[in-house]
Amino acid sequence: MFDAFAERLEEAWKKLRGQDKISEANIQDALKEVRRALLTADVNLQVVKQFIADVEEKAMGAEVIAGVRPDQQFIKIVNDELVAIMGESNVPLAHADQPPTVVLMAGLQGTGKTTASAKLALHLRKLNRSSLLVATDIYRPAAIDQLKTLGEQIDVPVFEMGTDADPVEIARQGVERAKAEGIDTVIVDTAGRLQIDTDMMAELARIKETIQPHDTLLVVDAMTGQEAATLTRTFDEEIGISGAILTKLDGDSRGGAALSVRRISGAPIKFVGMGEKVEALQPFYPDRMASRILG
Numbered sequence: 001m002f003d004a005f006a007e008r009l010e011e012a013w014k015k016l017r018g019q020d021k022i023s024e025a026n027i028q029d030a031l032k033e034v035r036r037a038l039l040t041a042d043v044n045l046q047v048v049k050q051f052i053a054d055v056e057e058k059a060m061g062a063e064v065i066a067g068v069r070p071d072q073q074f075i076k077i078v079n080d081e082l083v084a085i086m087g088e089s090n091v092p093l094a095h096a097d098q099p100p101t102v103v104l105m106a107g108l109q110g111t112g113k114t115t116a117s118a119k120l121a122l123h124l125r126k127l128n129r130s131s132l133l134v135a136t137d138i139y140r141p142a143a144i145d146q147l148k149t150l151g152e153q154i155d156v157p158v159f160e161m162g163t164d165a166d167p168v169e170i171a172r173q174g175v176e177r178a179k180a181e182g183i184d185t186v187i188v189d190t191a192g193r194l195q196i197d198t199d200m201m202a203e204l205a206r207i208k209e210t211i212q213p214h215d216t217l218l219v220v221d222a223m224t225g226q227e228a229a230t231l232t233r234t235f236d237e238e239i240g241i242s243g244a245i246l247t248k249l250d251g252d253s254r255g256g257a258a259l260s261v262r263r264i265s266g267a268p269i270k271f272v273g274m275g276e277k278v279e280a281l282q283p284f285y286p287d288r289m290a291s292r293i294l295g
């Protein structure tokens, strides 16, 4: 696990050999390595600072464990802290007592929102939960077509009202349709812009207010890097999110966005996107992500 990180740390801790406990004097170089690893993984700078301060405090207060080298003990503290922040275990999608469960998808254009909506529907099918996909992106006809194509591919119905209807009304009627047809979960795909804008937020807020989702998932492109922090803060403040999906983790990204998203919103990453195909969705596992972030 995170061999490269461990190696670099070992370098930093060489002078420590012979010393048998973590102390203020010897910890600074190791903390520098942690800082470097997190910044390389594109964790937001503020989040890194806070993390380093937390680890320093934990490491300083750590009891010396007999037979454990201080560098190994330090790595464990770093890893445990990462896992603790990102959530100890996997958090599933909401499931309402009274169907339908309503899931609202939010995020910028191109992050993988529409793909993730279909991926979720397929995931739910495997859990014997039926879904209805709802297309509210009236600004890009291609987006509605894309959702319809994906729906056909996985044999999940798609509710749409073309591009002339009000997105809030489409969402509302979509939920009504699911209720009438006894469908377990409604997944409402929404319009994204290339950048956060006030109209988009206002529309999302109105949709949310109207359909009262059980889960509001922010879809974040793992390649977004540092920007994931601002994005998360804005969406969380403006509409409130209950979870996130980190997409494009099949790419080179070390996934530092996962740490930023969780730290800033407090909302768990529920799933990760591992490719363009509809099957490429996996539950989020904090321990795996911790290893990936440390490199």
Ligand code: GDP
Binding pocket: 107, 108, 109, 110, 111, 112, 113, 114, 115, 116, 146, 192, 247, 248, 249, 250, 251, 272, 273, 274, 275, 276, 280
């Ligand atoms: P939206 O604008 O947020 O709805 O984004 P789309 O769902 O249309 O996705 C934008 C592009 O990203 C498409 O080309 C998708 O195939 C691709 N994409 C989505 N999720 C993933 C993923 O997890 N990995 C990779 N490699 N590509 C993805």
